[in-house]
Amino acid sequence: AELTVTKGHGREMTIQEIYQQVNPAVVTVMAELGDGVSVGTGVIFTSDGYILTNYHVVEGGSACLIELESGVQFEALYVAGDSKNDLAVLKVDAAGLPAAQFGDSDTLQVGDPVYAIGNPLGELTFTMTGGYVSALPREINISGKPISMFQTDAAINAGNSGGPLFDMAGNVIGITSAKISGIT
Numbered sequence: 119a120e121l122t123v124t125k126g127h128g129r130e131m132t133i134q135e136i137y138q139q140v141n142p143a144v145v146t147v148m149a150e151l152g153d154g155v156s157v158g159t160g161v162i163f164t165s166d167g168y169i170l171t172n173y174h175v176v177e178g179g180s181a182c183l184i185e186l187e188s189g190v191q192f193e194a195l196y197v198a199g200d201s202k203n204d205l206a207v208l209k210v211d212a213a214g215l216p217a218a219q220f221g222d223s224d225t226l227q228v229g230d231p232v233y234a235i236g237n238p239l240g241e242l243t244f245t246m247t248g249g250y251v252s253a254l255p256r257e258i259n260i261s262g263k264p265i266s267m268f269q270t271d272a273a274i275n276a277g278n279s280g281g282p283l284f285d286m287a288g289n290v291i292g293i294t295s296a297k298i299s300g301i302t
Contacts, residue, residue: 128219128287136233137246139288142187142216144235146243147171147194147208147280149179157240159281160184160208161290165217167192167210171280172295173199176206184210187244204265204295206280218282221289226251226268234272234294236281247273267295 131139147169149156158175162168169184176182182194192210199206230251237243249272257266270283274294283292 128289130286131288133233133246133248136284136286136288137235140218140282140284140290141235141244141246143218144187144244144281145169146185146237147175148183148185149176150181151179157237157277158279159236159277159294161280161282161293162215162217163220163290165213165215167212167215168197169194169208169210170282170293171206171208172293173201173204173206175280176208177201182208184208186215202265205293218290219288221285221287221291223268223291226254226285226291228252228254231286232270232272232291233284234270234274234278234281235284236274236278236294238273238275238277240277242277249273265295268292 143162145160147158147160156175160169160171163170183191184194185191194208194210197207197209228251233248235246238245249270252271253269255266278294281294282290285291
């Protein structure tokens, strides 16, 4: 079966409208590991339960649950993953789920406003942060693997991994994959 992802461009919305539109499509991802639980974020991209997250959130997991904004939980099956680009697809057995619309990250410019929704620190669920596209493109190494991505100054913490980054029309234009921090 062929997957169809809704692409939109749409009008610019207020920040409040963006949150109301896209937050229902954001999920908490909990992967059971041998010594604990990996908690991250994901985004529903089809109404029949396909979810996009980071590969590193579910890597090595023996079982996976996702939780909707409403608190409803589903067992998720691992469908496919790409460790090089740090992306994974999960599937839950559900219908009529709120699915996010996707935009085109190739049209981004430095200075464009972007918003992230996720679960920073694995506990602060469905938190929205905002910022700008800081640089395009960036080649960075994550665990020795080079990945091409764009940089934002939106606040990102552990737990945001796998969550969506949105443009002003509420379209997903990126998946949060890495944060850079250091002591100065």
